[in-house]
Amino acid sequence: MNEKKKQYLTLIKNDPVNFGNLVGFNDLVDIHNEWLKSFLFVNEDQTLLAHRGSYKTTTLAVAIALLMILFPNKNLIFLRKTDTDVVEIIVQVAKILKSDYFQTLAKVLYGVDLILLKETTTEIDTNLKSSSRGTSQLLGMGIYASLTGKHADIVITDDIVNIKDRVSKAERERTKLQYQELQNVKNRGGRFINTGTPWHRDDAISKMPNVQRFDCHQTGLITDDQLQKLRDAMVPSLFAANYELKHIADADSMFTNPTVDDGANTEQIYDGIGQLDAAFGGADGTAYTVIKERDDTLYVYGKLWPGKHVDDCLSEISKHHANFRAGTMHLELNADKGYVAKKVEAMSIPTNTYHEKENKFIKISTYLRSNWSKIIFIKGTDPDYINEILDYTENAEHDDAPDSLATAIRAISNANKLQSFDISEFGFR
Structure with missing residues (x-):
């Protein structure tokens, strides 16, 4: 040759x-x-x-x-x-x-x-x-x-x-x-x-x-600014299919056109709270949310592990929690009787546990839908997390991400009600 x-x-x-x-x-x-x-x-x-x-x-x-x-x-x-x-x-x-x-x-x-x-x-x-x-x-x-x-x-x-x-x-x-x-x-x-x-x-x-x-x-072929313009120019299902190679519903969707930041506002999420929607096997996923409210804007980071047991996610969750300087983690007690809370506390993360009494669809419809226009997903938020929210309907097969985010918004809402409590309403001066 x-x-x-x-x-x-x-x-x-x-x-x-x-x-x-x-x-x-x-x-x-x-x-x-x-x-x-x-x-x-x-x-x-x-x-x-x-x-x-x-x-x-x-x-x-x-x-x-x-x-x-x-x-x-x-x-x-x-x-x-x-x-x-x-x-x-x-x-x-x-x-x-x-x-x-x-x-x-x-x-x-x-x-x-x-x-x-x-x-x-x-x-x-x-x-x-x-x-x-x-x-x-x-x-x-x-x-x-x-x-x-x-x-x-x-x-x-x-x-x-x-x-x-x-x-x-x-x-x-x-x-x-x-x-x-x-x-x-x-x-x-x-x-x-x-x-x-x-x-x-x-x-x-x-x-x-x-x-x-x-x-x-x-x-890396499309800049974050170009991606946001593409999101704004088309329905979520089309963007997800064409650019994220995902399938999401659109006919009965409650949520459209999410705002995803280009990285300029990452610091705005610091000192927020966390929420963990844990999965214990099967088809459900583990969803994790960090949220911080500033000037009537909700800055959100979300991560979804489809079909993954919460134990397999805790190490990564701990790193995200530290990176975003998040505080209290909100955890439901219904399914595990405090099992995950003990694991989270062992990672030196304070917890706030609760028994869920609210219907999931009503909770998502009430807290997440009414605040959707206020939400900015910070750069790095898991596309699977966002797409599961966009795919959500009352009959959706999976709802871990929207449930986690709705619960986190409810936690902020309840905290604001406590802060705005006016003792004078009860006759105290």
Whole structure:
């Protein structure tokens, strides 16, 4: 192997993102480099879920072009929701292949000029292929096109689930059925590359294997200020699906458009109180809240551990409590007869215990809903905590986060009533 060929192959192996940058995709950064390496070299089926604006489809287009050069005898089928959706990606891949940089890459690796023998809005074939198969290297299709007789070594799906799958059970079932049919398209020894965004708990993405999630809080590709503007511009369910890769309800939701701080007000939560809604196994989660009222604004930090026993959360809770300089922890006695209170007190955190007598739905409706517009969630608040609140209805499956926050607001409200007590009302002067 000559030295130049070795250099190019080493670059593809370690830093394939450079090829994306060279053809004009300058927004591709380190995280996209990892995605590219996964698309190119992982042999197992994979599913990459990433938020809107993460350049996942752009990364996929670069990966497809590299796959066609590195493995010219493999057949690729690329599927999106509709035939129209496919066109832009096939055209983009063709432009990448015709770029000077990819032409040079093919020349270095194979010693020939790269020629597109077939270039339509649905197919691309090049002169690099030596296989006797009559099918093109790349075939693009809408998810509902006929799959009869189609076969591929690499089956790629991109955004085959969309908002239609969220609102229509019939659409979800139709997409799932077609995705299952794709199993017959994949050649023996082949693999799937799935990318997209989840829209419903029971959509086709729920059937996809080896899922990796990259939400807006992980990638660092969107600033906190931009995220807040996006929150304000759309309903919570849409923001959660598009940017946090979460499913929340909206038809019967009591809460909309939360305000999440950019980090400027973190100190405002210092010297507040805590509330712990403990779980002891099963499907319920442990929810923890810190809250501080200042100038008719409620600053809130929340953390949710879905399906996790409270004992497994106490160490982390202790650290959060100290970090936010929180004081008394409010704890319900009904379920555990003081078990958690003793554990919390052992961590040198003062407790205030109570027996819960109020209906949970009424408590959440009364205290949380009436104060919702006053709440600012400080930076770092768990998105799962916020989303469980946004998902809350009287018949919600899980309600640990809204219950914890409503209880914390009630505790503040009761404390304010005590502070405003006027002894003169009873005739004392």
